[in-house]
Amino acid sequence: MSLFAIGFAAEIKPVKKDGLQLRLVSDQNAVIPGETITVGLFLEHEPTYHTYWKAPGIVGVPTQLKWELPTEFSAAEIQWPAPQRTKMAQLTAYGYETDTCLLTEITVPKTIEGESVTLKVRAGWMCCASACHPDWQDFEFTLPVSKKDSPTAAEVDAKWAAEFEKSRALFPKASPEEWKFTAKKAGIEREAPIDVFFTMKGDGDLPDGFDLTEVYFFCDDNQVNSDEEQVMKIDPDRPRTVSIRLAGTDFGPEDAKSLSGVLFHPKGWPGLDSNWIEVSTLWPEK
Numbered sequence: 001m002s003l004f005a006i007g008f009a010a011e012i013k014p015v016k017k018d019g020l021q022l023r024l025v026s027d028q029n030a031v032i033p034g035e036t037i038t039v040g041l042f043l044e045h046e047p048t049y050h051t052y053w054k055a056p057g058i059v060g061v062p063t064q065l066k067w068e069l070p071t072e073f074s075a076a077e078i079q080w081p082a083p084q085r086t087k088m089a090q091l092t093a094y095g096y097e098t099d100t101c102l103l104t105e106i107t108v109p110k111t112i113e114g115e116s117v118t119l120k121v122r123a124g125w126m127c128c129a130s131a132c133h134p135d136w137q138d139f140e141f142t143l144p145v146s147k148k149d150s151p152t153a154a155e156v157d158a159k160w161a162a163e164f165e166k167s168r169a170l171f172p173k174a175s176p177e178e179w180k181f182t183a184k185k186a187g188i189e190r191e192a193p194i195d196v197f198f199t200m201k202g203d204g205d206l207p208d209g210f211d212l213t214e215v216y217f218f219c220d221d222n223q224v225n226s227d228e229e230q231v232m233k234i235d236p237d238r239p240r241t242v243s244i245r246l247a248g249t250d251f252g253p254e255d256a257k258s259l260s261g262v263l264f265h266p267k268g269w270p271g272l273d274s275n276w277i278e279v280s281t282l283w284p285e286k
Helices: 158-168
Strands: 002-004 015-017 020-026 037-045 051-057 064-068 084-088 091-096 100-107 116-128 132-144 180-185 194-199 216-219 231-235 238-246 258-269 274-282
Touching: 015 132, 020 116, 020 132, 020 158, 037 116, 037 158, 051 116, 051 216, 064 100, 100 158, 180 274, 194 258, 216 238
Parallel strands: 002 132
Antiparallel strands: 015 020, 020 037, 037 100, 051 091, 064 116, 084 091, 116 132, 180 194, 194 238, 216 258, 231 238, 258 274
16 A cells, blocks of 8 residues: 655655554655755554564564665665664563654755656555554655745754654663673684674763663674673673673574674663663674
């Protein structure tokens, strides 16, 4: 089923599905030749329901967007807010239980023929609670073309600009260069346990109440079993280093050259104004 935008607006009528309401939105009400425009897929979850992050773990399917755009327009990859742990039945997975906006940057060519453009996208997702509901929806979104120096230039839509900022605030931050993240496998099998070592290099004491053993690692390519416990340990002689024992899987990339993902701390990372940081390390050469 397709949903058509009526007139020019920064959003179109939401679609109601099992456990979920979706709508396609923009933070401005027109496109400007040569400038990018941000488009969001806004997901409103009913209580007990969730959708999935880009790497859902051992169960689930991530939301996908397949764009059909005018000539010379192009869409970047989805920008994903940091995930949370959720439950599919009794299994732990990575996804979203609260309102979430998945952002995509659309590159606009310098020359556009016509007075309006239509952006088309097919969204596919899986929404789960005690059972799962895979589904898809075609959206069409029409916006006028505006000149940058025109008195009727594109205006920011305050409602969705604010929502987009909420989403960006949940993007993981880059970890400081001096902090170190390394990993090794405790065996040769793909599903062998993984030992991760994370060090917050620096001088002085950590903030009061900040405990490194409270971290949680979200792997971004399913090399780690999301349903197994993550065991944290601190060496008394190295209070800024935590070791994490993770359960591996046999369905991540076969020839992965690195391990990467997001490290979460419930109290937030000192000096970064964020609970999530991006981490990555090359696997040791065999």
